[in-house]
Amino acid sequence: MLDVITADHIDAExxxxxxxDVLxxxxxxxxxxxxxQRHHxxxxxxxxxxxLLLMPSWSDQYAGVKLVTVFPTNRDTDVATINGNYLLLNGTTGVPLAILDGGALTARRTAAASVLAATMLARPDSHRLVVVGSGRLAGELARGYCTLFPIDEVIVWNHRSAGAEQLAAALFDDGLPATSTTDLGAACAAADIVTCATMSSTPVVSGGSLNVGCHLDLVGAxxxxxxETDDVAIRRARVFVDTMAGALTEAGDILQPIQSGxxxxxxxxxxxxxxxRGFDVHRADDDITLFKSVGHALEDLVSAAAVYEALRQPPA
Structure with a gap:
């Protein structure tokens, strides 16, 4: 029987x-x-x-595919901008095992990948976080960073100030030290970590405003x-990506600076x-690090399998 795994299951497991650790x-x-490479x-x-995005991945034990739709025109409605489902299969027989809420799985694994990278690229004592964007993923990024870093200040900016205010209020209700701002440049100038989850076609974060020693996490484009950022940021930063193949075929924040020189x-x-696998970052305190993520289907597969296995464990 095909298991149906909800957003609540994913958040809990x-x-x-x-x-x-799973990632x-x-x-x-x-x-x-x-x-x-994903179908786009x-x-x-x-x-x-x-x-429409299709993201397959498989191992000897499991196979899976995620179907995602991104509808920017939903942004001013009650309908989510990003929707999807994940189908997990037995990797030996091909038998379907479970269908998972794709939005929850994507938000959790995407934010977890960024925080995983930050544990190796950002200063461990980072305590000021700037969140650019106000959607579901922006909220997950804030929660993930606040769990793994000693964050005592979260500042949310969005091109629509009402969205920033709403997300900041939701994070504050969750117990996080969150406020909103309309001055992104000033916020970035004092930030230890800047995380961006937008669907912008033009740079949002100015490289000239970045604080020395900060970590810039680009997730949305x-x-x-x-x-989401400009050539100045690229020139000032040490650049890292989630996967080389994805970054060099899909990431405007990488491809456009390559084209410009x-x-x-x-x-x-x-x-x-x-x-x-142990790459020696050897980070200096004044280094600006930049991580560009476009997402990778391996993240979905291992995360979906971990949730599926956790739910099938007998109660302790």
Whole structure:
């Protein structure tokens, strides 16, 4: 019988430290997982056209595929901008095992990947966090960072100030020290970590405003035409990515600076596979580090399998 795994199940069975450990283990064992480049289909010709994403991955034990729709036109409605489901299969027989809430799985594993990278790239004593964006993923990023770092100040900015106010209030209700701001430049100038989860096609974060020694986490832009920061940030920062293949085919924050000459492919120091296998970052206190994530289906597979196995464990 096909199990139906809800968002509540995912949140309960993937607490932040466990979610991060699952991904670390997955990237360490990456050679045992086959992950084709995701299928990315525009469903229109306008900047706000919907997008259909298909993300397969498989190992000897499990296989899976995520179907995601991104509808920017939903942003001013009660309907989520990103929707999807994940189908987990037996890797030996192909028999379907479970269908998981794709939105919850994506938000948790995406934020966990960023926080995992930050544990190796950001200063361990980072305590000021700036969140750029106000959607579901922005909230997950804030919660993840506050769990793994000694964050005592969360500042939320969004291009629509009402969204920033709403997210800051929700985070505050969760017990996080969150406020909103309309001055992103000033917030970044004092930040230890800046995390961005937008769908912007033009730079939002100015590299000239970044605090010396900060960590910049770029999560939202997932096509070559999208971008969250500028060439100045790229030139000032040490650049890392989740996967080289994804970054060099889908990430506007990497591809556009390569096209402009602000970045060379050889300037990208490491991806998450290398970082998890012990790449020596040797971070100086005044280094600005930049991590660009476009998402990887391995993250979905190992996270979905971890939730499925946890739910099938008999009660203690």
């Amino acid at each position: 993937l607490p932040w430290p466990f979610a991060i 670390r283990t997955g990237f360490l064992a990456g050679d045992s997982v086959t992950t084709p 289909h525009s469903m229109g010709t306008d900047d706000d056209s919907p997008t 997932f096509t070559p035409a999208m971008r 602000a970045l060379r492919e050889s300037d990208i120091e490491a991806d998450l596979f290398s970082l998890c």
